[in-house]
Amino acid sequence: MSTCSSCNIERSAEPDYSPIQAITGQPFGWYSGDDGEMCPACFTDIFDLANRTRQNTEGARHEHS
16 A cells, blocks of 8 residues: 655545646645655645745745845
């Protein structure tokens, strides 16, 4: 059985992640890649963190312009 590389939970029945989920705001499925697997909860957390980091970086750039 596959496990999440972040929290080690065993893979559940949720479907695989599809980029359309991010575009439409749907809940994420399991991420599966050459670098491992990530459960929907951990994948959502990392996706949100990346968006917050990007927003903070863009805000800092605009302040220094």
